[in-house]
Amino acid sequence: MFAAETYVRRRRRLTEQVGAGLIVFPGNGSSPMNYKDNPYEFRQDSSFLYFFGMDAPGLAGLIDVEGAREMIFGDDVTIDDVIWMGPQRSVAEGAAEVGVAETMPLSRLAEVLGTGLRRGRQIHYLPQYRPENVLWLQDLLSISAPQVRAGASPELIRAVVAQRSVKSAAEVEEIESALDICHAMQMEAMKAIRPGAYEREIVGLIEGLVIGRGSQVAFPTIFTVHGETLHNHDHGNVMQGGDIVINDSGAESQLHYAGDITRTIPVSGQFSDRQKDVYKIVVDAQRAAFDAVRPGVLFRDVHLLACEVLAGGLKDLGVMKGDIKEAVAAGAHALFFQCGLGHMLGLDVHDMESLGEDYVGYTEAVVRSGQFGLRSLRLGRELKPGFVITVEPGLYFIPQLIDQWKAEKRLAEFINYEVVDRFRDFGGVRIEDDVLVTQKDCRILGRPIPRTVEAVEAAYGEK
Ligand SMILES: [Mn+2]
Numbered sequence: 001m002f003a004a005e006t007y008v009r010r011r012r013r014l015t016e017q018v019g020a021g022l023i024v025f026p027g028n029g030s031s032p033m034n035y036k037d038n039p040y041e042f043r044q045d046s047s048f049l050y051f052f053g054m055d056a057p058g059l060a061g062l063i064d065v066e067g068a069r070e071m072i073f074g075d076d077v078t079i080d081d082v083i084w085m086g087p088q089r090s091v092a093e094g095a096a097e098v099g100v101a102e103t104m105p106l107s108r109l110a111e112v113l114g115t116g117l118r119r120g121r122q123i124h125y126l127p128q129y130r131p132e133n134v135l136w137l138q139d140l141l142s143i144s145a146p147q148v149r150a151g152a153s154p155e156l157i158r159a160v161v162a163q164r165s166v167k168s169a170a171e172v173e174e175i176e177s178a179l180d181i182c183h184a185m186q187m188e189a190m191k192a193i194r195p196g197a198y199e200r201e202i203v204g205l206i207e208g209l210v211i212g213r214g215s216q217v218a219f220p221t222i223f224t225v226h227g228e229t230l231h232n233h234d235h236g237n238v239m240q241g242g243d244i245v246i247n248d249s250g251a252e253s254q255l256h257y258a259g260d261i262t263r264t265i266p267v268s269g270q271f272s273d274r275q276k277d278v279y280k281i282v283v284d285a286q287r288a289a290f291d292a293v294r295p296g297v298l299f300r301d302v303h304l305l306a307c308e309v310l311a312g313g314l315k316d317l318g319v320m321k322g323d324i325k326e327a328v329a330a331g332a333h334a335l336f337f338q339c340g341l342g343h344m345l346g347l348d349v350h351d352m353e354s355l356g357e358d359y360v361g362y363t364e365a366v367v368r369s370g371q372f373g374l375r376s377l378r379l380g381r382e383l384k385p386g387f388v389i390t391v392e393p394g395l396y397f398i399p400q401l402i403d404q405w406k407a408e409k410r411l412a413e414f415i416n417y418e419v420v421d422r423f424r425d426f427g428g429v430r431i432e433d434d435v436l437v438t439q440k441d442c443r444i445l446g447r448p449i450p451r452t453v454e455a456v457e458a459a460y461g462e463k
Contacts, residue, residue: 014159027058027061053097072103072104073109114142126355160352165351171346174255176446177254181209188205190456195240225245227429247265261446281313286392303341311332315327344379351388353378386437
C-alpha cells in the first residue's frame with residue numbers, strides 16, 4: 001500500500017470538504033459463489049481502498065468530522081479462523097499502516113452510528129452497489145433498503161469524485177504497472193491467435209498471465225470475433241481465417257488500479273483489404289483524439305472530433321454521405337459507433353461508476369445528451385491535469401441495428417444503406433489506450449503495444 005501519510009492526507013481533505021457529520025465507508029465482505037466458505041476472489045471497495053487502504057473483508061471506516069476522530073471497525077481472527085485460514089494481521093496493525101489509531105470490533109459500529117443518529121448528526125455514505133452492503137446499512141441506520149438507496153450523500157459523492165478524479169504520480173505508476181500486465185496480455189494474444197482455435201483458449205492464456213503475476217482481471221475479458229457486440233463476454237467461437245478478433249482486456253496493479261487496453265487482430269495474421277480500410281479509420285480517429293486531449297477541453301468535444309474522423313472515413317468508403325459535421329450533429333455515425341470514446345480509469349476500470357456516472361463525467365454546465373450514441377458517453381466534462389482516461393474509438397456493424405435503421409430509413413440523407421449492407425457481416429474494430437492528461441497535453445500510458453496495421457501484422461508473426 002501507499003505510505004500512511006497518503007491516506008491521512010486523503011482523509012483530511014475529504015473531512016474538510018464534507019464539513020460536518022459522520023462519514024461511513026462500508027468495506028466489502030467476502031462474497032459467496034454457492035455457499036459461504038466458497039467465495040469469489042475478494043475485491044475490496046475502491047473508495048474504502050482509497051481512504052482506508054486495508055485490503056481485507058469485514059471492515060468499515062468511519063470519520064467523525066466534528067469529533068476529529070477516524071476509526072476502523074473490524075474483528076480480529078479467532079483460533080478457529082487461524083486453523084482454516086492461517087494467522088492474519090490484527091485490525092489494529094493494519095489500521096496503523098494507514099494512519100488510523102483507533103479500532104473497534106465490527107459490532108460497535110451500530111452503536112456509534114446510533115449515537116450519532118440520536119444526536120441528529122448527518123450520516124454520509126456513498127451509493128452501494130453490493131446488496132449485502134445495502135442490507136448492512138439498512139440494519140445500521142434502521143431504515144429500509146429504498147431509503148438506503150435514496151440516502152446516499154451528494155456532498156460525499158462530490159468530495160470523493162473530486163479527489164479520486166485527479167491521479168497522483170504514485171497512482172499513475174500503479175496504473176502503468178497494471179499496463180505492464182496488459183502489454184503482456186496483448187502481446188501473448190497476438191502470438192497465440194490462430195485459425196481453428198477457440199477464443200477461450202486465448203482467454204485462458206492471457207488470464208493465466210494475470211494470475212501468474214499475482215494479479216486479477218480488472219473486468220471480465222472481452223475476446224471475440226463478434227466485436228460488434230460491445231460487451232461480448234462469450235468466448236465459445238472457433239476463430240476462422242478471415243475473422244478479426246477484439247481483445248479488450250485488463251488487469252489490476254497490486255494496489256488494484258486498473259489497466260484497460262483493446263486491440264483488434266486478424267485471425268490469419270493479415271488484414272483483408274476491407275478490414276484494413278475500416279481498421280485504419282479507427283486508428284485515425286484515435287490519433288486525432290490523442291492530439292486533442294489536453295486540459296481545458298471538453299471530453300465531449302474530443303468524442304465528437306473522433307466521431308467526425310470515423311464518419312469521414314466511412315464517407316470515403318461510401319458508407320456515409322453528406323456533410324460530415326451535420327451527420328455527426330444528427331447522430332448518424334452512431335449506427336457504427338454506438339458508445340462513447342472513453343471513460344475515467346483508476347481504482348475501477350470505469351472509475352467511480354458506482355457513485356453515479358453523471359457525478360463523474362458531467363457537471364451542471366456540461367449535461368449528458370439524450371441522443372442515441374452520445375448518451376452513452378460516460379465522460380463529457382472538461383479535462384484536467386491528472387485525469388487518466390481511456391481513448392477507445394471503434395466501428396461496429398450490428399446487423400439488427402442496421403436492419404432497424406434501414407427499415408425506418410433513419411438519417412438516410414447521411415447513410416448509404418445499400419453500401420452498409422455489404423458490411424453486415426464485418427464484425428467490429430476497437431482500439432483502446434489509456435492516457436494521462438498532463439499540464440499541456442497528454443501522455444499515452446504504458447509500454448507501446450502495436451497499433452497500426454503493419455505493427456499488428458508484424459507482432460502476429462513474432463512466434
Ligand atoms: Mn474501456
